[in-house]
Amino acid sequence: MDINDVRGLGTIFALFSFLCIVAWAYSSHRKNRFEDDGMIPFMDEDDDAIDKKAIDNSVEQKNANDDKGSE
Secondary structure, three states, X not given: OOHHHHHHHXXXXXXXXXXXXXXXXXXXXXXXXXXXXXXXXXXOHHHXXXXXXXXXXXXXXXXXXXXXXXX
């Protein structure tokens, strides 16, 4: 095994990691989370008081989803 084999394996590992991240980001399980997070900059201060409960629920759901993988 020479250095070119190591470089090839490194490239394959990097490509595999990239594809896993893309699959995670575009999975349907994350769609609602990313849509909610994407609307945060557009929220008004008045809407903040109304939607604070929705954001808190979203945060709790995110934490619940993140904890599922660590079990």
